[in-house]
Amino acid sequence: MRARNQDKDQLQHHGIGMTSQRTRERLIERLYEEGLSNPRVLEVIRRTPRHLFVDEALAHRAYEDTALPIGHNQTISQPYMVGRMTELLLADGPLDKVLEIGTGSGYQTSVLSQLVERVFSVERIQALQERAKERLLELNLRNVVFRWGDGWEGWPALAPYNGIIVTAAAADVPQALLDQLAPGGRLVIPVGAGDEQQLLLIVREEQGFTRHVLDAVRFVPLLHGPLA
Ligand code: SAH
DSSP: OHHHHHHHHHHHHHHHIIIIIHHHHHHHHHHHHTTOOOHHHHHHHHHSOGGGGSOGGGGGGTTSSSOEEEETTEEEOOHHHHHHHHHHHHTTSOOSEEEEEOOTTSHHHHHHHTTSSEEEEEESBHHHHHHHHHHHHHTTOOSEEEEESOGGGOOGGGOOEEEEEEOSBBSSOOHHHHHTEEEEEEEEEEEEETTEEEEEEEEEOSSSEEEEEEEEEOOOBOOSSOBO
């Protein structure tokens, strides 16, 4: 019996090795080659178990640099895009309060939570949010507060934020998010529809906003209203 359990342990260990250890290293190398350069961001992606954020049936693909389905017609973001957006948020130094719109699986949330003081994360699909909450607790990431609601409105009660990240594509930049940005604060958001989306970085200056148009991207749409 004991021997059998040992075999099983080894098997499981081996299994995890196959789906995560070496493939995780390969993912980090690939992200570096693709241009991610913030060592802290790469290290956090390396140690975040992405396979826990997808269905078991997809766990073997968790360390591919690709978006994967998480149910409810939504996807877990591609690791490159998670890293890219996180680097853009952090490019001007450490951040205290970050608002995230589109919790989804909670993967981007957990990466962020290891790099900033506090994360406030809004999701419109309650079932996704509940599952994401559980995952972050399992990983003992406790500096995140969740809200079920409509990200178009941001989270005004706790504003302003030093950083805001949106992980679904908005037709236009939501005015509420601009309003909730602290002076010097940074908003990273995909804007556009279908094939015509661009990643924007918007920085709040003393007077007005500076808008940088960055990469062509592909995100699920930022929809309206909460969904039970
Ligand atoms: N960053 C997530 C990706 C989620 S996909 C991850 O890594 O898993 C985009 C998410 O945005 C989906 O969960 C979707 O339900 C959510 N979303 C879309 N419109 C929204 C809105 N108006 N308010 C809040 N969340 C929204």
